[in-house]
Amino acid sequence: MDILNPKVTVLMPVYNCELYIKEAIDSILNQTFTDFEFLIIDDASTDKTVSIVKEYNDCRIELIEKPVNTGYTNSLNYGLKVAKGEYIARMDGDDISLPNRFEKQIAFLDANPEVVLCGTAVKVIDSDRVIRYPEFNDYIKLEFLSQNCIVHPSVMIRKSILDFYSISYDTNKEPAEDYNLWVKLLNYGNLYNIQEVLLYYRVHSSQVSQKRFNLQVESSIETQLELLDFIHNGKDESLSSLLNKIFRNNKYSYKDIMFFNQLKKDLLLANKSEFFEPNGFEKYLIQTEYKIINSYFIKRDNFNPNIFFQFIACKHKLMSKMSFRTQMKIFLKSILFWNVKKT
Structure with missing residues (x-):
């Protein structure tokens, strides 16, 4: 040596x-x-x-x-x-x-x-x-x-x-x-x-403090933004806010759906250089989109007719597809003003 x-x-x-x-x-x-x-x-x-x-x-x-x-x-x-x-x-x-x-x-x-x-x-x-x-x-x-x-x-x-x-x-x-x-x-x-x-x-049995967990989440989001910046030049508050929600499994808004609809097009176009393997990247975007629309249109606590009209307005723009049965559930719950009963 x-x-x-x-x-x-x-x-x-x-x-x-x-x-x-x-x-x-x-x-x-x-x-x-x-x-x-x-x-x-x-x-x-x-x-x-x-x-x-x-x-x-x-x-x-x-x-x-x-x-x-x-x-x-x-x-x-x-x-x-x-x-x-x-x-x-x-x-x-x-x-x-x-x-x-x-x-x-x-x-x-x-x-x-x-x-x-x-x-x-x-x-x-x-x-x-x-x-x-x-x-x-x-x-x-x-x-x-x-x-x-x-x-x-x-x-x-x-x-x-x-x-x-x-x-x-x-x-x-x-x-x-x-x-x-x-x-x-x-x-x-x-x-x-x-x-x-x-x-x-070794994985320790002791729990990570909430403060340290929050710091880890924030750091990870910043790193994911840096990774997307390889193809999508320039971070913005809307992208950061949406990634925060995706990472934390938070509730989404209809505005988030519309924003992601444009973002996915921009990202697919920006990935023409194939920094990300194309099929895998498209699959990632489809999975992310489904996570957002599933949260907003299906796993929501309350419904009204406007929810179904919003679904119809964006349905044709989605990469991920919903079954006819799921679409009917959204329709029925929307016209019935269905709400989750809190216990």
């Missing part, structure tokens, strides 16, 4: 991980691929995390102790700055990497220089659940329109791309900073998910 020029930098920010950190460290030190430096960045832990790390005597481990807690994303960006490896392998202090994880990811990245990031399938610890997201770049991009589909601690990233284009995690996007970084990287190469489970991923 070349200490000054390792093939891989393992980047593992930690904070109060005393229950799991030994398993995490051992899983890295037991990799079949051994040419790496192992940066463990402690964010001013108040438990035994640091003392456990200091028990190890391995020249590949470099423990960086932050005197003040400044946050997860801050630790990540510091690690990217000081990393010496050709590749950055992410790891969290409560997960477990399988022994051949690095060997397989490095082999793939070495053989595919157009790929800038490689994730893997993961198995949830203490369960039979396997998370396996889309494999190829075209389908990853489509999935990004709805959700993050790359597991953060499973990734290996080509550091030369981060350095050359001055890319780092956006601290304002935490706790969805990874999702935002993946979308940025689409500018510079392909993303890929190995379909083999190479990481055991």
Whole structure:
């Protein structure tokens, strides 16, 4: 191993991980691929995390102790700055990497220089659940329109791309900073998910605070807007407002339906460059449209004749189609002024 020029930098920010950190460290030190430096960045832990790390005597481990807690994303960006490896392998202090994880990811990245990031399938610890997201770049991009589909601690990233284009995690996007970084990287190469489970991923039973959940939702919406901006130049408040509703499963207005009707045409035309795989993108728009019209015309709490007239006015413009039976239900409920009875 070349200490000054390792093939891989393992980047593992930690904070109060005393229950799991030994398993995490051992899983890295037991990799079949051994040419790496192992940066463990402690964010001013108040438990035994640091003392456990200091028990190890391995020249590949470099423990960086932050005197003040400044946050997860801050630790990540510091690690990217000081990393010496050709590749950055992410790891969290409560997960477990399988022994051949690095060997397989490095082999793939070495053989595919157009790929800038490689994730893997993961198995949830203490369960039979396997998370396996889309494999190829075209389908990853489509999935990004709805959700993050790359597991953060499973990734290996080509550091030369981060350095050359001055890319780092956006601290304002935490706790969805990874999702935002993946979308940025689409500018510079392909993303890929190995379909083999190479990481055991821990899901904690503790509930995420409502405040943090709201921040994650807001960050994800901003990232989805950035993704659509690859083809639809220029964000506007109407698009942002509609995405907010779609992401949160909120109620829609008739104005939303009319806006989306024009938006889908604009987006299909803008995608002539085929940034998004055309058939998959059209399917995404159809599914989104159905979600909106289903909420407004079917799952509403009250009806009146105007609802049916609105449906007739926009029916021929819809990509998604409703059955005759469903249309009759809308008609009957509308003329009967049908209302949901509250209990």
